Amino acid sequence: MGKYKAKIGLEMHCEISETKTKVFSSAKNEYSDEANSNIRPVDMAFPGVLPVVNKEAVRMALMASMALNCKQPEYMYFERKNYYYPDLPKGYQLTQETKPIPVGIYGEVTFECEGEEKKVRINNLHLEEDAASLDHYDDFSTIDYNRAGVPLLELVTEPDISSAAEAVAFLEHMRSVYQYLGISEADSKKGQVRCDVNVSIMDANLDENDPQNWGTKIEVKNVNSFGGVRDAINYEIKRQTKLKENNEYANMEQQTRRWDEESGTTIYMRSKVDAIDYKYFVEPNIPKFKLSKKWLDEIKSSLPRLAYKRKKDYIEKYNLSDYDASILVKQKDISDYFEKTVSLGCDAKQVANWTNGMILSYLNSAEMSINDFFLKPEMLKQLIDLINSKTISTKQGKEVFAKVLEKEKSPEEIVKSEGMMQITDTSEIDTIIDEVINENPSQVAAYDPERPKILDYFIGQIMKKTRGKANPSVASKLMKEKLDKIKQA
Numbered sequence: 001m002g003k004y005k006a007k008i009g010l011e012m013h014c015e016i017s018e019t020k021t022k023v024f025s026s027a028k029n030e031y032s033d034e035a036n037s038n039i040r041p042v043d044m045a046f047p048g049v050l051p052v053v054n055k056e057a058v059r060m061a062l063m064a065s066m067a068l069n070c071k072q073p074e075y076m077y078f079e080r081k082n083y084y085y086p087d088l089p090k091g092y093q094l095t096q097e098t099k100p101i102p103v104g105i106y107g108e109v110t111f112e113c114e115g116e117e118k119k120v121r122i123n124n125l126h127l128e129e130d131a132a133s134l135d136h137y138d139d140f141s142t143i144d145y146n147r148a149g150v151p152l153l154e155l156v157t158e159p160d161i162s163s164a165a166e167a168v169a170f171l172e173h174m175r176s177v178y179q180y181l182g183i184s185e186a187d188s189k190k191g192q193v194r195c196d197v198n199v200s201i202m203d204a205n206l207d208e209n210d211p212q213n214w215g216t217k218i219e220v221k222n223v224n225s226f227g228g229v230r231d232a233i234n235y236e237i238k239r240q241t242k243l244k245e246n247n248e249y250a251n252m253e254q255q256t257r258r259w260d261e262e263s264g265t266t267i268y269m270r271s272k273v274d275a276i277d278y279k280y281f282v283e284p285n286i287p288k289f290k291l292s293k294k295w296l297d298e299i300k301s302s303l304p305r306l307a308y309k310r311k312k313d314y315i316e317k318y319n320l321s322d323y324d325a326s327i328l329v330k331q332k333d334i335s336d337y338f339e340k341t342v343s344l345g346c347d348a349k350q351v352a353n354w355t356n357g358m359i360l361s362y363l364n365s366a367e368m369s370i371n372d373f374f375l376k377p378e379m380l381k382q383l384i385d386l387i388n389s390k391t392i393s394t395k396q397g398k399e400v401f402a403k404v405l406e407k408e409k410s411p412e413e414i415v416k417s418e419g420m421m422q423i424t425d426t427s428e429i430d431t432i433i434d435e436v437i438n439e440n441p442s443q444v445a446a447y448d449p450e451r452p453k454i455l456d457y458f459i460g461q462i463m464k465k466t467r468g469k470a471n472p473s474v475a476s477k478l479m480k481e482k483l484d485k486i487k488q489a
């Protein structure tokens, strides 16, 4: 261990992308459309218009709160966070302060980082609205209100993270949680995830459970990609370590800095003493409302199993390897496909092999979602059954797979129409063996049971006659028996 250890806390903002409409207006929740096409007067702060809370957004936020093991509120209300910026037409953002409970407090998340189990405590989770988006050009700027009012979930962790790798693993875990809950794509490339990263360092030999021993918190604002989070943390740890070595750390004030993607550095914005006072107060146009126990229970019982749990199940119940299980749960659609096929009565290991092998490589090279994939779980079961019943060989199975996708017909139809059925019927193979023996007297004479190498020649002849359809293990067994008998006679 080095001389210092890092304490890292994240504020992760993630848009809820799966509601139909915005969080306080009936405009469509979709901002990739033409600029300023999905807007209602309330999104532009026209006078006299009133916000209406989107129940679906609250439900999704509560799902997240439950999935993070947070405590949920009994009543909910919103607050105005007052500040001016051109992307904020109202002059305030509707959000929730942490008192008494926003959509959740005091949760805990377990995730994996480099094969180790980690825990991060959640300080709180709250629901708010996104701002409009600004684009800056040489001598003018444009504003698009489509994003104004898009529901945003902000998650605040305790500073339980200790490295850049751990922070990224946590964010990847959270992306998976939101995707599995069906509340957000959580795609940072689409600008749906933005983070503020808080970093400090402390002496490694001190007790990290005592906040008195923590270093000075440096907040890095607006980090918009997971790679940015990693780089910003590593940059700050290095920068702060240098300050420590130069005895410049102890008297440092809390600061807000911003991440500059281009230079890969953090740049000083303001000191905590200049912190903005947002003058929070309760939004008077949204009455405080009660969340019924019945509704909360309904939401709780609707929570899907998340990736972390599914992976554990796959390893424990199905004996899959850690590696196979990890690949299966990476995307919920793939995991659902796997589970559906297994539920039809297939062997989990076989399904995992097909899914992680042929299917994923096909989907990747075709850049296709499994939802658009022609070979549905029912067909994968057919294919596996055809192989298990030895109607076709494993090798033929791969050909059938390709033909199913090419001709858009079921595996059974393909096997029939292509005449791919293996011959396993022993009497049929027997007849062919007799023909081969009659036609090859010198090879029969050369056969030596101690050195059955010449058997390959006979199998070759059988395959020729059946155009490859004889089941090789059945053919080889029968052929050997017959030849041995001839030799004994």
Ligand code: ADP
Pocket (backbone or CB within 6 Å): 007, 008, 009, 010, 011, 156, 157, 158, 159, 160, 198, 199, 200, 214, 215, 216, 217, 218
């Ligand atoms: P503020 O009141 O300045 O917003 P909070 O206590 O709400 O500060 O913390 C904001 C974020 O900073 C949280 O994610 C928290 O975990 C993190 N944090 C707090 N103290 C430290 C510290 N000493 N080092 C690193 N992160 C910290």
Ligand code: MG
Pocket (backbone or CB within 6 Å): none
């Ligand atoms: Mg705070």
